[in-house]
Amino acid sequence: MAGARGLDERNLFLSEAPCLSSRQALLGHWRTSRINRHQKGEREMATFMMFGKYSLEASKEMSAARTEKGVNLIKKFGGEVTAMYALLGDKDLLLIVNFPGIDQAMKASVALSKMTGISFATSPAVTVEEFDKMMKDV
8 A cells, every 4th residue: 555655654664663753753744634634536634543452352363454444444434544554562553544524533443443353542633733823822
């Protein structure tokens, strides 16, 4: 699967991740979207971070085929996967996904958990630049 800017995520993850702090990796990648919302055709999309944690049972079923089914499930709810990463630490996966809204993100998150046995914590994300603009008047 090609990632943002046409790079293969596996190569990006292995070659650039050690050079980035956690904050840079999580926030800097999404500069391709304006204010975390961007146009996909006529539809406005928002960016969401989906952090996944494998159960013991879910870890036994890891495969490229299941990943493809997960991506197709996200598409079913109007989503578009921007990038996918395997992580070390308390979370095992990070999916960066664009959805038309919170309803679709929540439905996809629950459906993906049901299908895979992986528990997901899904959060909306904004760029640091947009966050700074929002906080200007606070």
